[in-house]
Amino acid sequence: MEVIVILIGASLAVAIGFLIAFLWAVKSGQYDDKYTPSVRILFDNDSSEEKSKTN
Numbered sequence: 524m525e526v527i528v529i530l531i532g533a534s535l536a537v538a539i540g541f542l543i544a545f546l547w548a549v550k551s552g553q554y555d556d557k558y559t560p561s562v563r564i565l566f567d568n569d570s571s572e573e574k575s576k577t578n
Contacts, residue, residue: 548554
């Protein structure tokens with residue numbers, strides 16, 4: 524029974540750690556880029572084509 528209490532406490536500590544990391548990322552502006560995802564499909568990715576031509 525004691526192991527269950529320890530595991531629940533450890534899982535809560537990990538979950539709170541991830542929540543704090545997520546909130547820190549949101550506040551520091553990690554998710555503020557709204558322009559790039561909408562135009563990413565318009566950019567060509569020539570690096571893979573160039574590699575296949577040189578081989």
